[in-house]
Amino acid sequence: MRKDLFGALLQCEPLFVNKEVMRPAYTPDFLPHRDAQTDQLASILVAALRGDTPSNVFIYGKTGTGKTAVARYVGKELIKKGEDLDRRVHFIYINCEVIDTQYRVLQNIANHFVKEWKDRVPFTGWPTDEVYAKLKTNIDAEGGVTVIILDEVDKLKGDEVLYNLSRINSDLVRAKVSIIGISNDLKFTEFLDPRVRSSLGEEAMIFPPYDADQLKDILYQRAEEALKPDVVSEGVIPLCAALAAQEHGDARRALDLLRVAAELAEREGSPGVDESFVRMAQNKIEIDRITEVVRTLPTQSKLVLLATLLGEEHSDGGGLTTGEVYDIYKDLCKASGVDILTQRRITDLVSELDMLGIITARVISKGRYGRTREIQMSTPIDSTKVVLQEDELVAGVMGVKPRKQLRLI
DNA sequence: AATCCACTGGAAAATACGGGCC
DNA sequence: GGCCCGTATTTTCCAGTGGATT
Numbered sequence: 377m378r379k380d381l382f383g384a385l386l387q388c389e390p391l392f393v394n395k396e397v398m399r400p401a402y403t404p405d406f407l408p409h410r411d412a413q414t415d416q417l418a419s420i421l422v423a424a425l426r427g428d429t430p431s432n433v434f435i436y437g438k439t440g441t442g443k444t445a446v447a448r449y450v451g452k453e454l455i456k457k458g459e460d461l462d463r464r465v466h467f468i469y470i471n472c473e474v475i476d477t478q479y480r481v482l483q484n485i486a487n488h489f490v491k492e493w494k495d496r497v498p499f500t501g502w503p504t505d506e507v508y509a510k511l512k513t514n515i516d517a518e519g520g521v522t523v524i525i526l527d528e529v530d531k532l533k534g535d536e537v538l539y540n541l542s543r544i545n546s547d548l549v550r551a552k553v554s555i556i557g558i559s560n561d562l563k564f565t566e567f568l569d570p571r572v573r574s575s576l577g578e579e580a581m582i583f584p585p586y587d588a589d590q591l592k593d594i595l596y597q598r599a600e601e602a603l604k605p606d607v608v609s610e611g612v613i614p615l616c617a618a619l620a621a622q623e624h625g626d627a628r629r630a631l632d633l634l635r636v637a638a639e640l641a642e643r644e645g646s647p648g649v650d651e652s653f654v655r656m657a658q659n660k661i662e663i664d665r666i667t668e669v670v671r672t673l674p675t676q677s678k679l680v681l682l683a684t685l686l687g688e689e690h691s692d693g694g695g696l697t698t699g700e701v702y703d704i705y706k707d708l709c710k711a712s713g714v715d716i717l718t719q720r721r722i723t724d725l726v727s728e729l730d731m732l733g734i735i736t737a738r739v740i741s742k743g744r745y746g747r748t749r750e751i752q753m754s755t756p757i758d759s760t761k762v763v764l765q766e767d768e769l770v771a772g773v774m775g776v777k778p779r780k781q782l783r784l785i
Numbered sequence: 786a787a788t789c790c791a792c793t794g795g796a797a798a799a800t801a802c803g804g805g806c807c
Numbered sequence: 808g809g810c811c812c813g814t815a816t817t818t819t820c821c822a823g824t825g826g827a828t829t
Contacts, residue, residue, distance in 0.1 A: 697792085698793085699792075724794090739792090739793070741825040741826050742792095743825075744788085744826080745790055745828095746789085746791025747790080749792080
């Protein structure tokens with residue numbers, strides 16, 4: 377019987393002062409290398425402080441380029457200034473990945489202005505147009521200018537909300553609304569209704585990825601706030617920055633690396649973070665990602681993945697062709713009693729897995745012997761296997777040996 | 786230069802799924 | 808429970824395709 381389970385763990389010297397600072401949700405007060413974007417957005421939104429309607433803005437940029445941080449920061453400052461000047465300025469942030477239906481978006485905005493519980497719009501039960509009407513009366517009763525940020529707009533199901541929100545101003549008497557859409561998909565607007573596109577895209581901003589030096593600055597700044605002084609060795613931050621810069625300059629990625637590295641160091645009771653922990657962190661993040669992706673894969677895709685995995689294990693290196701994977705897949709299906717999908721469909725599943733980065737599939741031509749894809753695992757076989765094992769059905773056929781096909785090559 | 790393999794990937798048709806309604 | 812309708816997935820069909828081989 378261990379008496380002091382947590383005691384020993386608490387004895388370890390913590391490396392963090394404030395872990396929150398390293399989390400993706402944190403909005404810092406200072407955004408290095410984003411002055412231009414901050415200024416631009418602010419210059420669009422000042423209109424709100426003068427009581428005018430600011431233009432709607434569309435913000436593009438890859439993940440981890442500071443879109444959300446800049447928008448939230450400018451919003452925070454806007455409210456602050458609004459209070460100083462005694463102007464009614466509201467700022468609503470909605471992440472459309474979490475709140476992804478028309479009803480819930482409207483409900484959220486409507487409830488932002490409600491103080492009493494009894495006046496709130498319920499989660500369900502109201503017709504959507506009634507929520508919209510309620511939203512309008514609420515906003516109008518409050519007056520002033522409301523800035524609504526829709527983060528990850530591309531995740532929104534259907535574009536009705538966007539259409540409704542973009543023309544809400546014409547239905548309002550006292551209040552004004554402006555919308556900021558944030559997306560990491562540059563082609564997102566192409567699929568939108570032209571009317572929505574033109575009204576939403578009055579102003580467009582593009583956030584370029586950070587380069588390694590800029591990432592370094594960001595990391596130094598955050599590390600200073602989040603970690604105890606002098607716990608990070610010299611090369612650690614440049615290494616994190618360099619690794620993240622390879623992955624299209626994603627700041628979130630860089631911060632994750634540093635945070636996980638520090639967490640690992642802390643857990644091991646190490647007095648500081650050195651480069652080996654960064655390597656470990658990179659490994660851990662990669663495995664966590666694969667685990668997450670593989671776990672949520674549909675059964676058929678798991679079988680295709682397993683087929684590739686087994687094929688690779690039993691072949692003498694080199695890539696497998698689509699035909700070979702399909703043969704193994706068919707055996708697996710028979711062994712587990714799952715319907716066999718057509719080869720055409722498997723082609724698509726293979727490209728899906730390729731997109732997710734679990735396998736690599738490239739089209740090659742074997743000349744006379746046809747054109748096919750060369751399929752390879754791009755993840756460590758063992759850890760992938762462990763995750764696949766979690767699925768009972770898949771685990772059942774794990775031991776199936778791929779029949780050696782008589783193929784003359 | 787012509788052939789021809791073993792697929793790819795587009796398109797249409799068929800089927801399955803889900804939610805609203807009576 | 809049954810019906811309808813719109814959407815999503817899967818199958819069927821088929822016209823390419825790159826390049827080693829002839």
